[in-house]
Amino acid sequence: MIKLYHHPYSRAAAAVWMLEELGLEEGTGYELSFVDLKKLEQRSDAYRTLNPMAKIPTLVDGDALVTETGAVGLYLADRYSPGHLAPELDDPARAAYLRWILFGPSVMEPAAATRASGWEVNPVSVGWGSWEAMLAATRAAIGEGPWLLGDRFTMADVCFGSTLRFLVQFKMLPPEPLFLDYIERLNARPAAQRAAAINERVVAERGLGG
Ligand SMILES: N[C@@H](CCC(=O)N[C@@H](CS)C(=O)NCC(=O)O)C(=O)O
Structure with missing residues (x-):
């Protein structure tokens, strides 16, 4: 059984959504x-042996141990949904898939965090470039939709979409209609709703609300 180290108010909440998109069920x-x-x-010695960054999510699947939300998405889709949530290795669509799956954590998130923190960085030196370039690329990625690969929903939508949703929710990205419409489509997915219900259940069980 896959084990996900989890807290509902964290990036591990997106990993629950990934698992639900695969059709896997909690408990089985x-x-x-x-x-x-x-x-x-997360800072205990025991947990650091799993993830020396002392961060979640961490996912353990038999002998496989994965950290980093984007890597968790890539691993799960390749392992459990090749040709569906992950384009096959020889499918040209895999190029855009990989591109946008990595864009969330490596460009969108640091660009938004840099701006929110008021840091002055040289956009030529940092890998996430300028705020304006990141926004333009994010808009272009969503494009006509409905999904990043057009009519085809993939794990890239979960990775890119969960980052976008988080950043809009916390006002680190502007609530542009294009972003809000895409988030609405994501939130309407049954797996996203099941994941939200599971995360809310853990909030209630652990008394984390309010
Ligand atoms: N680069 C990591 C970041 C993970 C991360 O920052 N997780 C946060 C929760 S969203 C965490 O574990 N924070 C606990 C801490 O830093 O002590 C990823 O994308 O998975």
């Missing part, structure tokens, strides 16, 4: 292992 296909971030359980 995967289990959640709660990491109490407030109690700093």
